[in-house]
Amino acid sequence: MKVLTDRLPDDTAFDVVVVGAGGAGLAAALFAAIGGAKVLLVEHTAVVGGTTALSAGTTWVPGTTHATEVPGNDTVERAAGYLDRTVGRQSPKAMRAALLANGPAAVAHIEANSSVAWRACAKHPDYLSEVEGSTLAGRALEPLPFDGRLLGELFPLVRPPIPEFTVLGGMMVDRTDINHLLSITRSWQSFRHATRLLLRHGLDRLSHPRGTRLVMGNALVARFLHSLSARPNVTLALSTSVDALHREGGRIAAVTLAQGGRRHRVDVARAVVLASGGFNRHPQRRAELLPGADPAWCPGAPGHTGAAQDLALAAGARLGTTDAAHAFWAPVSLRQRPDGTTAVFPHFVMDRAKPGMVTVDRTGRRFVNESTSYHRFGLAMRADAPQRVPAFLVCDADALRRYGLGMVRPGGKGLAPFLADGYLTEGRSLDELAGKLRIDPEGLKATVAAMNGHAAAGLDPEFGRGSTDYERHMGDASLGGANPNLGPIATAPFYAVRLVPGDIGAATGLVTDDRARVLGDDDGPIPGLYACGNDMQSVMGGVYPGPGITIGPGLVFAYIAARDALGAAPAPASPTFHEVTP
Incomplete structure (x- = not known):
């Protein structure tokens, strides 16, 4: 692979140009390169990986051989029914059929021809585990750890993880x-x-x-980069953007690259694949689709400007629609770092669903099942933003020591800096905590009293916390309580962090067909133009049925796009789908 960090490519023609070097773009470039194409991978920022590098890297693909590594009941047919029941009319069933029909082949093909590799977690449930067709394990694939030293001088090109997700300086x-x-x-x-x-x-x-033992999304991105580096038919152009798409003879036949005031035209023989990460940092589209969501609350990578989508729209493409959500959400907490940047910490796993935790609004009352998926949690916050933004994640001293709280590590030590800058709020009593948070103290005390009663009974009659397999997996069964998600909030002092809804990825994107071809206003494909990842309208339609439902489809539709562009037919859709309105 040729890497260009401060100049545009000398070549004037490529078979495939991929726009964006996040997870989906890296996959599209690698699939095309494996197929023998001369590939140009264009990345707007100075590093690769996008939001995938910041994520857990979980890749949701049903029906792979990895599903047999763990106990479970995963099949493509069960997954089809599960998506029908959870996603239903929010996405075309032909798109879901293409995902499921091609998913196992995509994983097998890339693992056989590169250093990209996954394993199935022993237990990693679908988020809507109460729905028929869900599984407890097998669909959520975890990238194998990777030794970053194997990248040599390319190691600095991997986007570093969120610093607050690391320990001991990286x-x-x-x-x-x-x-x-x-x-x-x-x-x-x-x-x-x-x-x-x-x-x-x-x-x-x-x-x-920083450390070179890479895990989660960093491991997946590093494996993509390592695999591409071994292929001489790939050029990676960093700090470069695509400034124009040229439609000639009815198809996208060329692009104009821009870098530091310089421009360069490249002819494209086969395809332009858009995988630039979606609209989350596009100023106008964000305001239209995500009203009230401060851009500072987004924990995603900075390159997701939607500029590539603008080029596609100018070429005749259109954006999709959904009744569910235009973005995927998670509760996040904010803290200013010493260098003046803002740390945006997604509350995915470690705290909110655990015993001894409760989330309240300005009235001191609960409004959500704290053990639900982070997407549903975020949607609940946005449903009544004036009352619920910020929300307050409250715990007692025992829970803080056991699980930590956001950026505060477990153990209960080193609290002074977090208290000093206001990230963490402490109260010797619930009244004092409520006063510092400026929320209703009577409401908070009543909520905590009710939660302590729920913990003793092992049931949450208000929101059903701990009632599904997924929710119980998020709890802590080691405490031996009647409900792994419930525990007393009784040991002073009491603590809280403020939560706001952060968008972690785009659901609304360019409309494509089941071959990842971008469609125009007439529902016909725009020849030579493909989209995958968050540039493509989500096959989940704004629903979040399981871990890794952005990275998994991004990988599979990258595979479909590369095969179609190079003249190989995608796999036939074998599962039988039934239209079910969720």
């Missing part, structure tokens, strides 16, 4: 690592695991600005 950890670190003094196995991590990180820091 050491990446996943769920398994966190559990071992928390048990370092209680288990010989955990002590050995944690010691290996710490020694490796110490050695890394002698020669690297």
Whole structure:
């Protein structure tokens, strides 16, 4: 692979041009390169990985051989029914059929021809686990850890993870690592695991600005980059944008690249694939589709400007519609870093669903099942934003020590900086905490009293917290309580962080057909133009049925786009689909 960091390519023609080097764009470039195409991968920023690099990297693809590695009941047919029941009319069933028909082949093909590799987690439930057709494991694939040292001089090109998701100055950890670190003094196995991590990180820091043991989304991106680096038919142009799409003879036949005031035309023989990350940082479209959502609340990568979508719209494309949501959401908390930037921390796993935690609005009352998926949590906040933004995630001293709270690590130590800058609020009593938060103290006390009663009974009659397999997985069964998501909030002092709804990815994008071809106003494809990832209208239609439902479809439709552009037919849609309105 040829890497261009400060100049435009000398070549004037490529078979395939991919716009955007996030997860979907890297996949599209790699699939096209594996197919023998001469590929140009164009990235607007100076690094690769997009939001995928900042994420857990989970890849939702039903029916792969990895599903047989874990106990479960995953099949493509069951997944088809599950998507019918959860997504239903929010997306065309032909798109869902294409996803499921091509998913296993996409994973098998890339694993056989590159260093990209996944494993199935022993337990990683679909988010709507109460719906028929869901699974507890097998569909959510986790990228294997990767040794960043194998990238050599390319290692700095991988977008670093969110700093607050690392420890000890850049050491990446996943769920398994966190559990071992928390048990370092209680288990010989955990002590050995944690010691290996710490020694490796110490050695890394002698020669690297951060740890080179990559996990989650960083591992997936690094595996893509490593695989592309071995292919001489790929050119990666960084800090470069596509300034124009040229439609000639009815098809997209060329692009104009721009970098630092310079422009360069490139002819395209086969396809332009748009995978630039979606509209989340597009000023006008964001205001139209996500009213009231401050751009500072978005934890996504900075390159998601929607500029590539604008070019497609000018060429005759159109945006999709949905009755569900234009973006995917998560509760996030904000803190200013010493360098003046803002840390945006998504509350995915570690705190809100655990015993001893409760989320309230300005009245001190609950408004959501705290153990539901982060997307549903975010939607609940936006449903009554004046009352629920910010919301307040409240816990007692025992829960803070056990699970941490947002950017505050478990253990209950080192709280002073968080208290000093206002990220964390502490009260010796619930009345004092409510006063500092400026919420109704009577409402908060009544809510906590009710939660303590729910914890004793093991049932949440208000919102059903802990009533599904997914929710119970998010809890803590090790405490031995009647409900792994419920526990008393009783040990002073009490703590809280403020939550706002952050958009973590676009659901609304360019309308495509089941071959990933961008469609025009007449419902016909625009020849030579494809879209995948968050540039494409989500196959989930704004619904969030499972972990990795952006990265998984991004991978599969990248595979479909590359095959179609190079003349290989996609797999036939074998599952039988039934229209079910959710």
